Amino acid sequence: MTQQIKIKEIKTTHKESADRFNPSNRIYVRAAYGFFQKIRKLTGWGLILFFVGLPLLRWNGAQAVLFDIDKQQFHLFNMTLFPQDLTLLAWTFIIAAFALFFFTTYLGRVWCGYTCPQTVWTFIFIWFEERFEGSANKRKRLDQMPWDFNKLWRKTAKHTSWLIVSLLTALAFCSYFVPVDKLYIDFFTGQSSMLVLLMIAIFAGSTYANAGWMRSIFCIHMCPYSRFQSAMFDKNTYSVGYDATRGEARGPRSRKLDRSETDLGDCVDCDLCVQVCPSGIDIRDGLQYECINCGACVDACDETMDKMGYPRGLISYTSEQKLEGKETKVLRPKIVGYGLMLLLMMGLFIANFATLAKVEMEIVRDRSALYRENVDGLIENTYTLKVLNKTVETQQYKISFTGLDEAVLIGPETISLTTGEIFTQPISIAVDPYDIKAKKVTITIKLTNVNDGEVIEQDTSFFLNL
Template sequence: MTQRIKIKEIKSTHKNSADRFNPSNRIYVRAVYGFFQKLRKFTGWGLILFFIAMPMIRWDGHQAVLFDVDKQQFQLFDMLFFPQDLTLVAWVFIIAAFALFFFTTYLGRVWCGYTCPQTVWTFIFIWFEERFEGTANKRKRLDEMPWDFNKVWRKTAKHTGWLAVSLLTGLAFCSYFVPVEKLYTDFFTGQSSMLVLIMIFIFTFSTYANAGWMRSIFCVHMCPYSRFQSAMFDKNTYSVGYDATRGEKRGPRSRKVDRNETGLGDCVDCDLCVQVCPTGIDIRDGLQYECINCGACIDACDQTMDKMGYPRGLISYTSEQVLEGKETKLLRPKIIGYGLMLLVMVGLFIVNLSTLTNAEMEILRDRNSLYRENVDGLIENTYTLKVINKSTDAQVYRITFAGLKDATLIGPKQITIQSGEVFTQPISIAVDPYDIKAKKITLTIKLTNVDNNEVIEQDASFFLGL
């Protein structure tokens, strides 16, 4: 079994570390630029555009992605899903869980740093702060200043931007459940229903509160993922780490001074790694569950190393094994196990998806009577045919049956069903009593697509005779 990381008691010497668990202690995140922040911004903006644009895509005359609660159906491009198909949603969540376990074991909390909505929206809100209130130090001084016109207009502009982004987020989320044209038209013309307005308000308020006010409080105190991630970490997990062997003893010095003469390590104790951290931790204290692996401290430290003329990598994506001077093992039981389970779940999902048909049919026998003799002297059984057209277009189906020789179908031989329609049709099957060889006969009723003569669905029932 893979060796787990030992728990270490952290007693940070940083001046702000004692208050970082206090929810009222605000963190002023300093701006930083570098490779990992460019990667984070590229990923974040891509996900946001994907989130907003998906409901707006038109596909074959309809909205490409729509969870229609009223009709109880889910439109996904050419596919139409109904409540009975919700097992696919379960498979999607299972796959997502194992993918999260796999990548966390291998690369730590990369989900939190690069793709988590809390992180993505938080950095967008910080962007508004920087545009209207200035750098981290300016924002801190502005909060300490008394209220005047300068402070009022800057705060108002910032919160207006926050609310605009929050409202857009709420509308974008609701557009997955309400047709996008109707949603935006009704909202901006004041014709939205009370339920839609409540949904928009809830998601607007949640975005504004989480990304604007809570931020790291949510990550540190509320997010369950930060708590159970330790079960997936081991000494070979790649995460943001500080090379204490190279960095200690830390201390400031001039760039002109030879570091070998000072007896100090490469860390100049500039505190930039702490100032750019969105959760306010000091990565030099070691691995901490608050770290979201965003790489901001890596970019800040690399810039300092470049200015000092030292090699990069004092803070980097590394593993406990490497920091201890050992080699990282990429293939290990936990990684292999999660990987195999992920492949199995993806395979089962594909199998489940491939078995879906464009129509579903159910045959229900009339329970009020076993059989009856009609005016022509034929033995007749009555059934209710229930068909759901799961395609995106109207379909014409032909009804046939097998298992009973020389029988007659009483009712429509061909039916037309609109897209998403749940069609119910009573039918009867009649046969001469002399042709009945048994009291209970297995009957197969088939549904055939008229356009391509393909048997779409079939269901078995019983024909009861004398």
């Protein structure tokens, strides 16, 4: 006997994601105020001051941070790094990756919501948008109005401010690669090279397009982080969430109506959580990859709960475990693993940095001949001495060697190296063949700092008459 399964219709509040490439689906973000927005503004200003101010710092009369591409040097305060020191850059990226894994597993996409440059600059552009075009509803009405003088000047002022911010951002970015005093003077006097102008144009255009026009489209469709976050999230990850048990069934009601006098949940269905969301999603539909954890909906909902006299926290930073009435586990294998790897990478970075040589020396033997006999009848070995000064100060070194007491040095006894200089000098060591019987001797060539006595040395071979 066969039985037919009864069909049951299930109503859902889930909404399909709007096509943000369609201009008619543009997001008009409503301003949000509250505790988390204050934190977001503070972290945003911190990022801006760090980004703009770092290349303006001076150290010993020179720019403290500068990537000199022409000379293949990276000046970092009292150090000068060269291509062979790029292992430090690799360690930096590895540390950043594990830090991202650790904090995302624990706190969700806090990087996206509070310190990501795309988010920070988007909110800067929205601020100018509000100054010239008004609130979200006014901006929407303005876009629907026919073109007139009022609309023209407001749009012109807004886009002009966006372009100015984009230009200043591009100049700040280029100041990491071009000396800041030369960059600004040459740019505003029209003497910048075509390469610098091209860099400024590309970065300014990208800033204008990403923060002004694309906004959430960049986060949703171009940024890979929003896609692979699911690999780091688990039920214990803190992220913005809606307490459906408390909020449903949602619906409007009078403020004077007591909670005990209605069958409705605490959600008044005001849609403020949607209106303040920079990604245009409804957090009440559950966790979505578009959510950047900025907390705007949390502050908007808390404000509504205060007006209604309800407890805060209908929308909050919470975990799936907590929403299910279970305890959130902070220490778990994934968190511990990422934390240990982060500490290990930081330790390796510190060890690499601590052992980084401030001055490097290389001894290269003459490849054309193992030895030669000079006019005085001495056996002579020729070497090329290469010394690299990575410090920001001029260094003086005395050249000496050990291993052949009877030998003499032919070449300069003292050398002086300016900042970032690569010194190359042929030197020779000569010895009377009757003073030594061995056919091959290991010698040590040394550089002794005249000021602090620091010694740099390298072993090499000395060949006699075979």
